[in-house]
Amino acid sequence: QVQLVESGGGLVQTGGSLRLSCAASRRSFSGYAMGWFRQAPGKERDFVAAVSRSGGTSYADSAKGRFTISRDNAKNTMYLEMNSLKPEDTAVYYCAADVRLGGDPISRWWYEYAYWGQGTQVTVSS
Numbered sequence: 001q002v003q004l005v006e007s008g009g010g011l012v013q014t015g016g017s018l019r020l021s022c023a024a025s026r027r028s029f030s031g032y033a034m035g036w037f038r039q040a041p042g043k044e045r046d047f048v049a050a051v052s053r054s055g056g057t058s059y060a061d062s063a064k065g066r067f068t069i070s071r072d073n074a075k076n077t078m079y080l081e082m083n084s085l086k087p088e089d090t091a092v093y094y095c096a097a098d099v100r101l102g103g104d105p106i107s108r109w110w111y112e113y114a115y116w117g118q119g120t121q122v123t124v125s126s
Contacts, residue, residue, distance in 0.1 A: 002026050002097050002115040009093060009120030012085055016124070020080040022095030022117060030073035033098040033105050035113055036080045038091035038122075045110050048093070049080060052106040060108070062088075085124045092119040 003025035096113035
């Protein structure tokens, strides 16, 4: 069982920045691929970014050039640095852990992530 706790959400103006954190309960965090997803009201949960065990990264087109995903295995924590925020970035942001064994997976698909945090609200005002 892996517990994930997000923090860092809030209200920011267009063009502002936020850094989200995701703290994991297990020291085996370094063995997981991790991802960020978001869900706006009335919409499906969308992929934002992911980081593999080896540190490889993948971004949604909407996040490229503005968001940076990173991980600190010593702190069992993943981050999402978000810059140049837009009103359309408003959503609940979730972190998730992909605990599949073997290889070095990095997935954009929510169903490949076994554990999820409770989410943190990001609101970007225009």
